[in-house]
Amino acid sequence: MPDASVASLFRNMAQGVHQYLAESLRICSVYLGIAVIVTVSMGFALPGLRDQALQVHKALLTALAPSSMQTGVESEAGSEFGADSSSAIAMAVPTAPSSNATGMLGPARAAPATPKKPAMVATGPQAEALRNYISRKYKVAYDATGPLLNTVYKVGREKQLDPLLLLAVIAIESRYNPLAESHVGAQGLMQVMTSVHQDKFDAVGKNPLDPGANIAVGATILKDCINRRGSVDGGLACYVGSTGPDDNGYGAKVQAERRRLALASGIALARD
DSSP, rough: OHHHHHHHHHHHHHHHHHHHHHHHHHHHHHHHHHHHHHHHHHHHOOOOHHHHHHHHHHHHHHHHSSSSGOOOOOOHHHHHHOOOGGOOOOOOOOOOOSSOOOOOOOOSSOOOOOOOOOOOOOOOOHHHHHHHHHHHHHHHHHHHHHHHHHHHHHHHHHOOOOHHHHHHHHHHTTTTTTTOOTTTSTTTTEEEEHHHHHHHHHHHTOOEEEEEEEHHHHHHHHHHHHHHHSSSSHHHHHHHHHHSHHHHHHHHHHHHHHHHHHHHOOOOOOOO
Protein backbone atom coordinates (compact mmCIF):
# COMPACT_ATOMS: atom_id res chain seq x y z
CA MET A 1 0.00 0.00 0.00
CA PRO A 2 2.75 2.50 0.86
CA ASP A 3 4.48 1.57 -2.42
CA ALA A 4 1.30 2.36 -4.33
CA SER A 5 1.05 5.76 -2.60
CA VAL A 6 4.66 6.62 -3.46
CA ALA A 7 4.15 5.55 -7.07
CA SER A 8 0.99 7.63 -7.29
CA LEU A 9 2.83 10.63 -5.83
CA PHE A 10 5.66 10.37 -8.37
CA ARG A 11 3.15 9.89 -11.17
CA ASN A 12 1.27 13.04 -10.14
CA MET A 13 4.54 14.99 -9.90
CA ALA A 14 5.61 13.82 -13.35
CA GLN A 15 2.24 14.80 -14.81
CA GLY A 16 2.51 18.22 -13.17
CA VAL A 17 6.01 18.82 -14.56
CA HIS A 18 4.88 17.63 -17.99
CA GLN A 19 1.88 19.96 -17.98
CA TYR A 20 4.05 22.90 -16.83
CA LEU A 21 6.63 22.31 -19.55
CA ALA A 22 3.94 21.84 -22.20
CA GLU A 23 2.21 25.09 -21.19
CA SER A 24 5.53 26.98 -21.14
CA LEU A 25 6.40 25.66 -24.59
CA ARG A 26 2.97 26.63 -25.90
CA ILE A 27 3.29 30.19 -24.56
CA CYS A 28 6.80 30.55 -25.98
CA SER A 29 5.58 29.34 -29.36
CA VAL A 30 2.74 31.87 -29.34
CA TYR A 31 5.04 34.78 -28.51
CA LEU A 32 7.62 33.64 -31.06
CA GLY A 33 4.92 33.45 -33.71
CA ILE A 34 3.72 36.95 -32.85
CA ALA A 35 7.29 38.27 -33.04
CA VAL A 36 7.79 36.69 -36.46
CA ILE A 37 4.50 38.11 -37.76
CA VAL A 38 5.32 41.61 -36.47
CA THR A 39 8.84 41.49 -37.93
CA VAL A 40 7.66 40.33 -41.35
CA SER A 41 4.82 42.87 -41.35
CA MET A 42 7.21 45.73 -40.52
CA GLY A 43 9.55 44.55 -43.26
CA PHE A 44 6.80 44.78 -45.87
CA ALA A 45 5.26 47.97 -44.47
CA LEU A 46 8.58 49.84 -44.14
CA PRO A 47 10.73 49.22 -47.24
CA GLY A 48 13.38 51.65 -46.02
CA LEU A 49 13.80 49.69 -42.81
CA ARG A 50 14.04 46.45 -44.75
CA ASP A 51 16.64 47.85 -47.13
CA GLN A 52 18.66 49.29 -44.28
CA ALA A 53 18.61 45.96 -42.42
CA LEU A 54 19.79 44.17 -45.56
CA GLN A 55 22.57 46.70 -46.06
CA VAL A 56 23.72 46.37 -42.44
CA HIS A 57 23.73 42.59 -42.86
CA LYS A 58 25.77 42.92 -46.05
CA ALA A 59 28.19 45.32 -44.39
CA LEU A 60 28.74 42.93 -41.49
CA LEU A 61 29.39 40.05 -43.88
CA THR A 62 31.83 42.19 -45.85
CA ALA A 63 33.64 43.36 -42.74
CA LEU A 64 34.00 39.81 -41.43
CA ALA A 65 35.07 38.31 -44.75
CA PRO A 66 38.76 37.99 -45.72
CA SER A 67 40.15 40.89 -47.74
CA SER A 68 40.40 38.73 -50.86
CA MET A 69 36.67 38.02 -50.73
CA GLN A 70 35.50 41.60 -50.31
CA THR A 71 33.87 43.07 -53.37
CA GLY A 72 33.07 46.58 -54.53
CA VAL A 73 29.67 48.15 -54.49
CA GLU A 74 27.42 48.37 -57.48
CA SER A 75 27.11 51.85 -58.95
CA GLU A 76 28.83 55.20 -59.26
CA ALA A 77 28.03 57.67 -56.51
CA GLY A 78 27.34 60.44 -58.96
CA SER A 79 24.41 58.58 -60.48
CA GLU A 80 22.92 57.76 -57.07
CA PHE A 81 22.93 61.15 -55.38
CA GLY A 82 21.35 63.29 -58.09
CA ALA A 83 22.63 66.28 -60.00
CA ASP A 84 25.70 68.10 -58.70
CA SER A 85 24.81 71.62 -57.61
CA SER A 86 26.68 73.40 -54.82
CA SER A 87 23.95 76.03 -54.57
CA ALA A 88 21.42 73.32 -53.70
CA ILE A 89 23.19 72.35 -50.47
CA ALA A 90 20.89 73.75 -47.80
CA MET A 91 22.05 75.24 -44.53
CA ALA A 92 21.60 73.26 -41.32
CA VAL A 93 20.87 74.79 -37.93
CA PRO A 94 23.90 77.05 -37.25
CA THR A 95 26.06 75.93 -34.36
CA ALA A 96 29.45 76.95 -33.15
CA PRO A 97 32.11 74.83 -34.82
CA SER A 98 34.06 72.59 -32.52
CA SER A 99 37.42 73.02 -34.23
CA ASN A 100 39.31 74.79 -36.96
CA ALA A 101 41.13 73.27 -39.91
CA THR A 102 44.51 74.95 -39.77
CA GLY A 103 46.49 72.06 -41.17
CA MET A 104 49.60 72.72 -39.06
CA LEU A 105 51.95 70.30 -40.70
CA GLY A 106 54.74 68.60 -38.82
CA PRO A 107 57.77 66.85 -40.33
CA ALA A 108 56.84 64.53 -43.16
CA ARG A 109 57.31 60.82 -42.60
CA ALA A 110 59.33 58.94 -45.15
CA ALA A 111 57.08 55.96 -45.89
CA PRO A 112 53.50 56.06 -44.60
CA ALA A 113 51.66 52.76 -44.56
CA THR A 114 49.43 52.10 -47.56
CA PRO A 115 45.82 51.84 -46.31
CA LYS A 116 43.18 49.60 -47.80
CA LYS A 117 41.26 51.56 -50.45
CA PRO A 118 37.84 52.71 -49.25
CA ALA A 119 34.62 52.17 -51.17
CA MET A 120 34.29 55.08 -53.60
CA VAL A 121 30.83 54.12 -54.83
CA ALA A 122 27.53 53.33 -53.13
CA THR A 123 24.43 51.39 -54.03
CA GLY A 124 21.02 53.04 -54.31
CA PRO A 125 19.83 51.83 -50.89
CA GLN A 126 23.13 52.87 -49.29
CA ALA A 127 22.86 56.36 -50.80
CA GLU A 128 19.25 56.64 -49.66
CA ALA A 129 20.15 55.56 -46.12
CA LEU A 130 22.99 58.10 -45.97
CA ARG A 131 20.73 60.90 -47.13
CA ASN A 132 18.04 60.01 -44.61
CA TYR A 133 20.57 59.82 -41.76
CA ILE A 134 22.16 63.20 -42.52
CA SER A 135 18.84 64.90 -43.16
CA ARG A 136 17.27 63.59 -39.96
CA LYS A 137 20.22 64.03 -37.58
CA TYR A 138 21.55 67.37 -38.78
CA LYS A 139 18.27 68.97 -39.90
CA VAL A 140 19.45 69.34 -43.50
CA ALA A 141 16.86 69.59 -46.28
CA TYR A 142 16.61 66.16 -47.89
CA ASP A 143 16.90 67.56 -51.42
CA ALA A 144 20.21 69.18 -50.48
CA THR A 145 21.80 65.91 -49.38
CA GLY A 146 22.01 64.58 -52.96
CA PRO A 147 24.33 67.30 -54.30
CA LEU A 148 26.27 67.24 -51.03
CA LEU A 149 26.98 63.50 -51.21
CA ASN A 150 27.69 63.75 -54.92
CA THR A 151 30.38 66.36 -54.21
CA VAL A 152 31.85 64.41 -51.30
CA TYR A 153 32.12 61.19 -53.31
CA LYS A 154 33.62 63.02 -56.29
CA VAL A 155 36.25 64.70 -54.11
CA GLY A 156 36.87 61.46 -52.23
CA ARG A 157 37.66 59.66 -55.49
CA GLU A 158 39.96 62.46 -56.62
CA LYS A 159 41.87 62.58 -53.32
CA GLN A 160 41.63 58.85 -52.55
CA LEU A 161 39.93 59.62 -49.24
CA ASP A 162 37.09 57.63 -47.70
CA PRO A 163 33.90 59.63 -48.39
CA LEU A 164 32.57 58.57 -44.99
CA LEU A 165 35.65 60.15 -43.40
CA LEU A 166 34.95 63.42 -45.21
CA LEU A 167 31.30 63.32 -44.17
CA ALA A 168 32.33 62.68 -40.56
CA VAL A 169 34.74 65.64 -40.60
CA ILE A 170 31.98 67.88 -41.99
CA ALA A 171 29.60 66.67 -39.28
CA ILE A 172 32.02 67.45 -36.45
CA GLU A 173 33.30 70.70 -37.93
CA SER A 174 30.10 72.44 -39.03
CA ARG A 175 27.14 70.08 -38.60
CA TYR A 176 26.58 70.48 -42.35
CA ASN A 177 26.11 74.25 -42.16
CA PRO A 178 27.87 75.67 -45.27
CA LEU A 179 27.82 79.19 -43.80
CA ALA A 180 29.39 78.24 -40.46
CA GLU A 181 32.17 80.57 -39.34
CA SER A 182 34.17 80.47 -36.13
CA HIS A 183 35.49 83.40 -34.11
CA VAL A 184 39.02 82.66 -35.35
CA GLY A 185 38.05 82.76 -39.01
CA ALA A 186 37.45 79.11 -39.91
CA GLN A 187 34.76 78.94 -42.58
CA GLY A 188 32.41 76.60 -44.39
CA LEU A 189 31.47 72.95 -44.20
CA MET A 190 35.00 71.80 -43.32
CA GLN A 191 35.88 74.91 -41.30
CA VAL A 192 38.95 75.79 -43.33
CA MET A 193 41.14 78.62 -42.01
CA THR A 194 40.80 80.99 -44.95
CA SER A 195 43.65 83.22 -43.78
CA VAL A 196 46.02 80.25 -43.96
CA HIS A 197 44.70 78.60 -47.13
CA GLN A 198 43.43 81.50 -49.24
CA ASP A 199 45.81 80.50 -52.03
CA LYS A 200 43.99 77.19 -52.43
CA PHE A 201 40.66 78.95 -52.90
CA ASP A 202 42.27 81.38 -55.34
CA ALA A 203 43.51 78.39 -57.34
CA VAL A 204 39.97 77.06 -57.80
CA GLY A 205 38.51 80.54 -58.23
CA LYS A 206 35.74 80.03 -55.69
CA ASN A 207 34.56 81.64 -52.47
CA PRO A 208 35.53 79.80 -49.25
CA LEU A 209 31.82 79.47 -48.42
CA ASP A 210 31.09 77.70 -51.70
CA PRO A 211 30.31 74.13 -50.55
CA GLY A 212 32.11 72.39 -53.40
CA ALA A 213 35.23 74.53 -53.08
CA ASN A 214 35.26 74.23 -49.29
CA ILE A 215 35.02 70.44 -49.43
CA ALA A 216 37.74 70.23 -52.11
CA VAL A 217 40.16 72.48 -50.22
CA GLY A 218 39.40 70.83 -46.88
CA ALA A 219 39.97 67.38 -48.41
CA THR A 220 43.28 68.57 -49.90
CA ILE A 221 44.44 69.75 -46.48
CA LEU A 222 43.30 66.52 -44.81
CA LYS A 223 45.02 64.35 -47.43
CA ASP A 224 48.26 66.29 -47.01
CA CYS A 225 47.99 65.91 -43.23
CA ILE A 226 47.46 62.14 -43.50
CA ASN A 227 50.44 61.77 -45.85
CA ARG A 228 52.68 63.76 -43.52
CA ARG A 229 51.58 62.12 -40.27
CA GLY A 230 51.39 58.63 -41.76
CA SER A 231 47.91 57.68 -40.50
CA VAL A 232 44.30 58.83 -40.53
CA ASP A 233 44.33 59.52 -36.78
CA GLY A 234 47.53 61.51 -37.10
CA GLY A 235 46.10 63.35 -40.08
CA LEU A 236 42.99 64.31 -38.11
CA ALA A 237 45.17 65.69 -35.31
CA CYS A 238 47.08 67.69 -37.90
CA TYR A 239 43.85 68.90 -39.52
CA VAL A 240 42.54 70.30 -36.25
CA GLY A 241 45.81 72.15 -35.74
CA SER A 242 47.52 69.92 -33.20
CA THR A 243 51.30 69.73 -33.53
CA GLY A 244 51.39 66.48 -31.53
CA PRO A 245 49.30 63.35 -31.03
CA ASP A 246 46.99 64.99 -28.46
CA ASP A 247 44.01 66.45 -30.31
CA ASN A 248 41.64 66.81 -27.32
CA GLY A 249 39.46 63.96 -28.56
CA TYR A 250 38.81 65.43 -32.01
CA GLY A 251 39.94 62.32 -33.89
CA ALA A 252 37.85 60.05 -31.68
CA LYS A 253 34.75 62.17 -32.37
CA VAL A 254 35.32 62.03 -36.12
CA GLN A 255 35.93 58.28 -36.12
CA ALA A 256 32.84 57.67 -33.97
CA GLU A 257 30.67 59.63 -36.41
CA ARG A 258 32.30 57.79 -39.30
CA ARG A 259 31.26 54.48 -37.74
CA ARG A 260 27.72 55.77 -37.23
CA LEU A 261 27.53 56.79 -40.89
CA ALA A 262 28.74 53.34 -41.92
CA LEU A 263 26.22 51.60 -39.68
CA ALA A 264 23.34 53.79 -40.83
CA SER A 265 24.12 53.25 -44.52
CA GLY A 266 25.38 49.67 -44.47
CA ILE A 267 28.67 50.71 -46.12
CA ALA A 268 31.66 48.70 -44.95
CA LEU A 269 34.36 50.83 -43.33
CA ALA A 270 37.76 51.01 -44.97
CA ARG A 271 40.67 49.72 -42.90
CA ASP A 272 42.91 52.69 -42.15
